Amino acid sequence: MELLKKYPKLFQWLFLLAVFFALCFAIDVPETYKFIRGQAEFVKDPNQSAFVFLGKEVRYYAFDVFWRLPPLLGWLPIWINDSLFFLMNDWMPMEFWNEDTQEYKTRPLVLQITRNLTAFMTFLIELIREILLGGLETIVAFTSWDWIDANPWAELPGLPWTIVAAGSAILAYKLGGKGLALYALLSMTYISIFGQWKPSMQTLSFILVAAPLSFIFGLGLGVAAYKSKRVEKALYPILLVMQTMPQYAVLVPALVLFGVGDHAAVIITMIVAVPPMILLTLLGLRAVPPEVIEAGRMSGCSNWQLMSKVLIPTARRDILIGVNQVIMVCFSMAVISAFIGAKGLGFNLLLALNQLNIGLALEAGLCISLIAILLDKMSLAWANKQVDYFGNLNFFQRNKNSLFFGVIVIIGILLAYFGSIYFKDGYNYLFEVPHNKGISTADFWNKGVDWIFDTFFVYIKAFNTWLIVDVLQPMRALYLRMPAVATLVLVVGAGYLIGGVRSALVVCGLTLFIALSPWWDRALVTTYMATFGVLVSCTIGFTVGTLCFQNKHSTNFMLNVCDIFQTFPSFVYLIPVMMLFGITDTSVLIAVIVYATIPATRYTIEGLRSVPAGLHDAATMSGVTKFQRLFKIEFPLAFPHMMLGLNQTIVFALFMVIIGAFIGTEDLGQYILKALSDKKGAGIGLTLGICVAFIGLIFDNLIRTWVGQRKKHLGID
Amino acid sequence: MSEPVIKCQSVYKIFGANAERMLKEANGNVDAKTFQENGCIVGVNNASFEVSKGEMLVVMGLSGSGKSTLLRCISRLTDATGGKIFIEGQDLLNLNNKELIDLRRNKMGMVFQSFALLPHKTVLENIAFPLQIKGIKTEDSINKAMDMVKLVGLDGRENYFPRELSGGQQQRVGIARSLAVEPDIWFLDEPFSALDPLIRKEMQDEFLRLQEKLQKTIMFITHDFDEALKLADRIAIMKDGIIEQLDTPANIVLNPATEYVRKFTEEVPREKVLLIKDVMDEITSDNMGDIKVSKDEIIENVAEKILTQEKTVAVTDGKNNIVGSINPAKIINTVFGGRKNNH
Numbered sequence A: 001m002e003l004l005k006k007y008p009k010l011f012q013w014l015f016l017l018a019v020f021f022a023l024c025f026a027i028d029v030p031e032t033y034k035f036i037r038g039q040a041e042f043v044k045d046p047n048q049s050a051f052v053f054l055g056k057e058v059r060y061y062a063f064d065v066f067w068r069l070p071p072l073l074g075w076l077p078i079w080i081n082d083s084l085f086f087l088m089n090d091w092m093p094m095e096f097w098n099e100d101t102q103e104y105k106t107r108p109l110v111l112q113i114t115r116n117l118t119a120f121m122t123f124l125i126e127l128i129r130e131i132l133l134g135g136l137e138t139i140v141a142f143t144s145w146d147w148i149d150a151n152p153w154a155e156l157p158g159l160p161w162t163i164v165a166a167g168s169a170i171l172a173y174k175l176g177g178k179g180l181a182l183y184a185l186l187s188m189t190y191i192s193i194f195g196q197w198k199p200s201m202q203t204l205s206f207i208l209v210a211a212p213l214s215f216i217f218g219l220g221l222g223v224a225a226y227k228s229k230r231v232e233k234a235l236y237p238i239l240l241v242m243q244t245m246p247q248y249a250v251l252v253p254a255l256v257l258f259g260v261g262d263h264a265a266v267i268i269t270m271i272v273a274v275p276p277m278i279l280l281t282l283l284g285l286r287a288v289p290p291e292v293i294e295a296g297r298m299s300g301c302s303n304w305q306l307m308s309k310v311l312i313p314t315a316r317r318d319i320l321i322g323v324n325q326v327i328m329v330c331f332s333m334a335v336i337s338a339f340i341g342a343k344g345l346g347f348n349l350l351l352a353l354n355q356l357n358i359g360l361a362l363e364a365g366l367c368i369s370l371i372a373i374l375l376d377k378m379s380l381a382w383a384n385k386q387v388d389y390f391g392n393l394n395f396f397q398r399n400k401n402s403l404f405f406g407v408i409v410i411i412g413i414l415l416a417y418f419g420s421i422y423f424k425d426g427y428n429y430l431f432e433v434p435h436n437k438g439i440s441t442a443d444f445w446n447k448g449v450d451w452i453f454d455t456f457f458v459y460i461k462a463f464n465t466w467l468i469v470d471v472l473q474p475m476r477a478l479y480l481r482m483p484a485v486a487t488l489v490l491v492v493g494a495g496y497l498i499g500g501v502r503s504a505l506v507v508c509g510l511t512l513f514i515a516l517s518p519w520w521d522r523a524l525v526t527t528y529m530a531t532f533g534v535l536v537s538c539t540i541g542f543t544v545g546t547l548c549f550q551n552k553h554s555t556n557f558m559l560n561v562c563d564i565f566q567t568f569p570s571f572v573y574l575i576p577v578m579m580l581f582g583i584t585d586t587s588v589l590i591a592v593i594v595y596a597t598i599p600a601t602r603y604t605i606e607g608l609r610s611v612p613a614g615l616h617d618a619a620t621m622s623g624v625t626k627f628q629r630l631f632k633i634e635f636p637l638a639f640p641h642m643m644l645g646l647n648q649t650i651v652f653a654l655f656m657v658i659i660g661a662f663i664g665t666e667d668l669g670q671y672i673l674k675a676l677s678d679k680k681g682a683g684i685g686l687t688l689g690i691c692v693a694f695i696g697l698i699f700d701n702l703i704r705t706w707v708g709q710r711k712k713h714l715g716i717d
Numbered sequence B: 001m002s003e004p005v006i007k008c009q010s011v012y013k014i015f016g017a018n019a020e021r022m023l024k025e026a027n028g029n030v031d032a033k034t035f036q037e038n039g040c041i042v043g044v045n046n047a048s049f050e051v052s053k054g055e056m057l058v059v060m061g062l063s064g065s066g067k068s069t070l071l072r073c074i075s076r077l078t079d080a081t082g083g084k085i086f087i088e089g090q091d092l093l094n095l096n097n098k099e100l101i102d103l104r105r106n107k108m109g110m111v112f113q114s115f116a117l118l119p120h121k122t123v124l125e126n127i128a129f130p131l132q133i134k135g136i137k138t139e140d141s142i143n144k145a146m147d148m149v150k151l152v153g154l155d156g157r158e159n160y161f162p163r164e165l166s167g168g169q170q171q172r173v174g175i176a177r178s179l180a181v182e183p184d185i186w187f188l189d190e191p192f193s194a195l196d197p198l199i200r201k202e203m204q205d206e207f208l209r210l211q212e213k214l215q216k217t218i219m220f221i222t223h224d225f226d227e228a229l230k231l232a233d234r235i236a237i238m239k240d241g242i243i244e245q246l247d248t249p250a251n252i253v254l255n256p257a258t259e260y261v262r263k264f265t266e267e268v269p270r271e272k273v274l275l276i277k278d279v280m281d282e283i284t285s286d287n288m289g290d291i292k293v294s295k296d297e298i299i300e301n302v303a304e305k306i307l308t309q310e311k312t313v314a315v316t317d318g319k320n321n322i323v324g325s326i327n328p329a330k331i332i333n334t335v336f337g338g339r340k341n342n343h
């Protein structure tokens, strides 16, 4: 009894667990239950039940409601789909002037808007692409094919790779100094020599459109949300869902709205990249001290000046993290949007993975990563750039970079010209090294993979078998064995114990949505994979983070490593694991673990760093050992921060699990992937995406609430 | 006398949703308690005063007494709920946005307790900031900023970032920035409160030196009574948004208007505050020695001279005319006994 009084929370939790297990044992598995038979879309089976809602028929296998809830939301995907099609094809037809046919044409409004939007995106991408690689579309857009025929000089080729490489090096030098310039030059040269120039430039042109647009929109909306409470309130729920929505899931509805190709990819990328940018902008602007704002006002700033010269620069740190995220998402999407026909490295990567050509995949992946890191570092350097007011420079000194670039252009053109004479018969390597005509290391890697496979096959196989048979399958079975009611009780109970009625209601709503969708079983599998990944990632991340924190150099080193790893597009993580484990669940899980370990490690370190130095010294002075200090002072104080890391870890893990569908899993991701090639997949894809987002949000809500209380308790904020 | 530079008439600032309606209903009789019960916080309560050209008014009060709020009303960083404010005869509350910006760009400078420097700009850029906002050419503004750097003694550090400076140095930047546009009116909100006592003293002296040179009209805010006494031409003492007393330091020490003010003045060493003219007597026919003291001297500085005299000492004005007398007993009385005489 006394114990109960001393630890009331503990007993409440024990009680909750007891109820949960009791429910699990009390409710038997129905005899007819077989995994993945929740929904039957195509087969008509007399055992199925059906209901009609909003004119949509939903068929499903009915079970005891305690075991699995009926998919009462089964009409939702179909409804979304029909609505989308209605919007696109029938809603608000209007007369629009058609440039090509020189006449008015009737078109639905939404279709017209999306077509104009995509035309604009296409134009931007093509413009950059043609500067880099050559082409006529842009010039034709301003003139006509006849004009081109009359003026053959306008058929300019793209820039020779030498100019682009040297130009990026000069830009890097101007922004970030010698080191960055060297990196730029080396990576560009690498890309060219290894025959990845064309796809790389295609990807780059995509990024150069998507990233700035996402940045501008994110910043603009962030500012709007900062200025108006109403805008913020309207945006916030969307932002939350988008933050946890897997990128795959956005692809499908966007496919319907914007068609296939690079332009659609840009728009999708913006949809995914803008939310974090908005959130971080808002966060940064909120954190600007009021006195700094007043100082700006007293300096006589107009509203515009206050925003552009005081608020945004002061909030620079958070905004930069936003930029970093935007770039990260853009590169991630550069790969994923290959599913909907975007060209470039991503397409090659997917193709290679599909053919199990690990070597080729590795090359493409490496190029994406190189460019990603370059752009990331350049944007950082740009934001931190200083102006020198005292240099009394003459014209030449002031414009030396531009002049230098001019010289480079001339040299590059001359080189290309000589190249065209020298390499008369073959390819002009000084202009562009054609795809797959460069040096290729693919064979080397493939042989390496083969060698590893031959040599370690037994061990790998044994490990694989052990993991799958002894760990994964039992775990999965356990998750699937949970009756829906028991899960609900557990989740809602946890919500209540952590955050009271409000939290319980939110969590209950989120869980119910998933439970009432046709994919509860799949969601359980997704959750099981994510849970496994998160558990392992956290263990590794917390351990590594703590160890690295013992020393200043290793701390910085680890943070840098995290930075770089984070810049890799998520798909790249699939390459090495497929190399080692082939097409199995193990591969997916290991990719999940690697990917999710990044935030776990980072937040552990940052959490430990956030412990005030004063406390550190005080503890040392009072004679505690290193271990005592770690467990009695640093961990408890760093815990809120570390829990936010857990939050990120979960989101990362979920993303990777969904991406893992590409390798082949039996969870929500698999259905999302299926929806991609389904003409009526938009509704399904979106609903599935929302399900995944909700899984993330359930944890997000619980963790955030808990962290908030914990912070209050510790008196830190 | 010419027009006052700053003039406040019954200024109120009340925070809360229906502050304006409540103020109207209160009919000029604002009671903090009843307002609080209705969810309103009274920041400034019926403040009326004038500051004339070249004068330094120090606003003193404990934390939360509404000093900053008053200052923010006068700089219109926040709009007063009621009352009128005139800056050089212009009705501040009637200015439109553009006029207000013009006023701030040319007439007003402000220094903040937490320095409020822009973290992404160097010392020089911070100081040049108000100039660049005004639209002055980069080269000119940088040159002007460099002059200000020299004025506050930060030469050699102009390319540092705020985070690389000590608190005192950061505040020097803040001061230089507020002076860069050569404003007539200078607002300082607890500029030295965040500094160590030693640095604070140094900055106060520096500040007096600057003011000697620049002769600005100043509103200086502090919660430190000693600082107020040291700097002020006149002091306004605030409590719960109300100005309890506004007077010269000597008068505040000699004749505290309320119990609250008296408590403040109790511990104050009078000889450091009062001038000879505050305590001198009429010209007497007593035998006066050769020594003369100026009526504008602080007692502390001349006490020893007078006390060693044992005679009544003549008091002179600036032109060396005798305007009064003072005897040593009076000094002793002021320094040691005076405290209980007031009530």
Ligand SMILES: Nc1ncnc2c1ncn2[C@@H]1O[C@H](COP(=O)(O)OP(=O)(O)O)[C@@H](O)[C@H]1O
Pocket: B015, B016, B041, B042, B043, B061, B062, B063, B064, B065, B066, B067, B068, B069, B070
């Ligand atoms: N924006 C605000 N909203 C509500 N109350 C405020 C606001 N600003 C100040 N106050 C209140 O007004 C009172 C005076 O504050 P302030 O002028 O900052 O005091 P001081 O500068 O003298 O320390 C305080 O009680 C404070 O809580």
Ligand SMILES: [Mg+2]
Pocket: B067, B068, B069, B189, B190
């Ligand atoms: Mg204040």
